[in-house]
Each structure stands twice: as C-alpha cells, then as structure tokens.
Amino acid sequence: EKRTVTQIEKNGYPDSIYINAAKIFQGIHTEKNEDKIQVRYGDNSESPMMAFKDEHSKRVSYQLAFNTLKYQGLLEEILLDSHTYPCYSIPDELTSLLVVMLYDLQDRKFTKRKIFAEEEIVAEVQEIGNYLYRYMTKLAAALARCRIKYDALSIDYFVPETIWKQEQRASTLPLWFWINTLKISLEDVIRDLEMKGFTKVESVSDFDHYTYAVDQHCQDVLVFPSSLREELLNLDLFADCKLLLQ
Numbered sequence: 001e002k003r004t005v006t007q008i009e010k011n012g013y014p015d016s017i018y019i020n021a022a023k024i025f026q027g028i029h030t031e032k033n034e035d036k037i038q039v040r041y042g043d044n045s046e047s048p049m050m051a052f053k054d055e056h057s058k059r060v061s062y063q064l065a066f067n068t069l070k071y072q073g074l075l076e077e078i079l080l081d082s083h084t085y086p087c088y089s090i091p092d093e094l095t096s097l098l099v100v101m102l103y104d105l106q107d108r109k110f111t112k113r114k115i116f117a118e119e120e121i122v123a124e125v126q127e128i129g130n131y132l133y134r135y136m137t138k139l140a141a142a143l144a145r146c147r148i149k150y151d152a153l154s155i156d157y158f159v160p161e162t163i164w165k166q167e168q169r170a171s172t173l174p175l176w177f178w179i180n181t182l183k184i185s186l187e188d189v190i191r192d193l194e195m196k197g198f199t200k201v202e203s204v205s206d207f208d209h210y211t212y213a214v215d216q217h218c219q220d221v222l223v224f225p226s227s228l229r230e231e232l233l234n235l236d237l238f239a240d241c242k243l244l245l246q
Contacts, residue, residue, distance in 0.1 A: 012104065012113025015122035016053065017061050022097035023048035024065035029096065030072055039076045039085060039099075042092035055241050059233075068103040074146060074158040075099050078106075082142035084135045090128070097128050102139065105132055106155070110140045174204055175229055176246035177238075179220040184242040186219060192237060221246070 026048065029041055052058040068075065079085035079102065090098060104113075112133060115121075132139065143155075150157060179189055190200065193212060201211045207225045215221035222243070224232060237243040 010108065012108065013060065013064070014057075014119045015125040016051075016120060017057060017064065018097060018101055018104070018125045018128075019122055020050045020052065020057075020061035021064035021068070022094075022100045023050055024062060025068050025100050026096040028065065028069055029099075030069070038080055039095060040092045041095045055244075056239060059245075064100060064104065067107075068100045070159050070163055071103060071155060072099065073160075074143075074155060075102050075106075077146055078102065078139055078142045081145060082135060082138040084132075084139060087131065090131065094124060094128060097124060098132075101125070101128050101132060105136070105139070106143055110136050173226055174207070175224045175226055175232065176215070177222045177224065177232070178244040178246060179222065180242050180244055181220055183240070184237075186214075189222070189237065189242065196235070 026041060050061075052061065076085075076099070079098070085095075085098070113129070146152070147155075147157075152158065179186055194200075197210050199208075199211050201207065201213050203213055203216075204223055206213070209225060209227065211225065213223045215223060232238060232243075233245070235243070238245070
C-alpha cells in the first residue's frame with residue numbers, strides 16, 4: 001500500500017496527489033507584474049487545507065509542485081502557444097491544477113495516465129485531465145516548437161539559473177535521516193541496513209557508495225551519500241516512517 005504512489009508514477013498519480021500539488025503550487029508560483037500577466041491563477045490569499053494519506057504521498061505532492069514551479073515559464077508558454085489557454089470553462093482557481101497536470105503529462109511523454117480501481121476520483125482532476133488529453137497533440141507540438149525556438153536539447157534548459165545552481169549544490173550534500181525512535185531503535189536500523197548490504201563508516205570522508213555514518217553529535221541521526229537518495233527513499237525503513245529524511 002505504501003508503495004502505491006512509487007509504483008504508478010510512470011502511469012500518473014492518484015487524483016489526491018494532483019489536488020494537493022496544485023494547492024502547494026498555488027501558494028508558491030511566481031507572480032508577474034500585472035501588465036505582463038497572461039496566465040491567471042486566481043486568489044491565493046487563504047491557506048489551502050490539505051489531507052495527505054501518508055508521509056510518502058506528502059513528499060510526492062511537494063515534489064510535483066516544486067517540479068512544476070521549476071518549469072512554470074515553459075508550461076505557461078506551452079499553454080499559450082497551443083491555444084489551450086485561456087479556456088473559459090476552466091476558472092482561474094483551477095489554473096494551478098491545469099499547470100501541475102500539464103507538467104506531469106509532458107513528463108510522461110504525453111501518454112494517458114492509468115486510473116486504478118482503488119483510487120478516489122476527484123471531479124476537478126478528471127475534468128482537467130480530459131481537457132488536456134483533447135489537446136495532447138497541440139501541446140506536444142507546442143513543446144517541440146519551444147525547444148526549437150530556444151535550441152534546447154531537453155526541458156532542463158528552461159530551469160532558471162538560480163534554481164539550477166541550488167540543485168547542483170544540493171545534489172552533492174550528504175543525506176541526513178532521523179531515526180524515529182518511537183518505532184525503531186538505532187540497533188535495529190543498523191541491523192536492517194547491514195542486511196541490505198550497507199557498511200557503517202566513521203565519518204562522511206569515508207563514504208564509498210553503500211555506506212553510512214552515525215552523526216557524531218546526535219546518535220539518532222544517520223548520514224548517507226547523496227548518490228543513494230532514490231534507493232533510500234524506497235527502503236521499508238523510509239516507507240514505514242522509521243527513517244525520516246531531514
């Protein structure tokens with residue numbers, strides 16, 4: 001159950017993920033000067049109410065929202081160039097959902113997402129999804145035109161330089177995990193990690209891929225190489241909230 005989101009990412013996300021990601025994006029999207037606004041996101045003065053199924057769903061929702069933010073300019077240009085926006089049947093309050101779902105759609109190479117039997121259906125997500133599917137060919141063509149226009153080999157070209165530098169810097173930093181001592185002890189975590197092939201070392205300077213260290217000042221914190229991020233996030237320890245990413 002806890003791996004449901006991980007397993008279906010290539011086929012899309014549950015409706016609740018899109019809704020929460022859109023609420024997050026609504027609060028963090030880049031605002032333009034009034035004379036330059038072409039895509040309107042409605043009012044975001046109230047803090048959105050969000051209900052996450054579990055910690056993993058929360059992480060995925062934030063990840064989807066921040067990925068959308070990285071490419072906000074490109075996504076808006078695609079919507080405008082394809083004449084998919086404005087759409088008078090979609091209110092400004094749903095624009096964030098439209099942009100979030102467009103990011104996910106292009107990330108899946110413009111293929112329809114799979115609806116799973118156990119998924120709770122949200123009418124707004126279904127409406128936006130169906131709208132985007134009707135314009136998939138035009139949206140894909142608009143993305144291709146943008147890449148040709150800017151001579152971009154991939155959409156990474158459109159990431160703002162400040163964000164790109166931050167990501168480069170963050171990608172080299174070690175990963176810090178708190179041990180949730182309400183659920184598991186340090187000894188049990190170490191035993192579990194060793195069964196999975198991890199080796200304990202004395203410090204960060206001794207890292208060599210499948211290694212980890214215990215923080216010198218806080219015995220319920222473990223440190224791992226940054227290259228292990230995805231593998232660590234798919235461990236039972238993380239899925240069961242026994243290890244919490246700092």
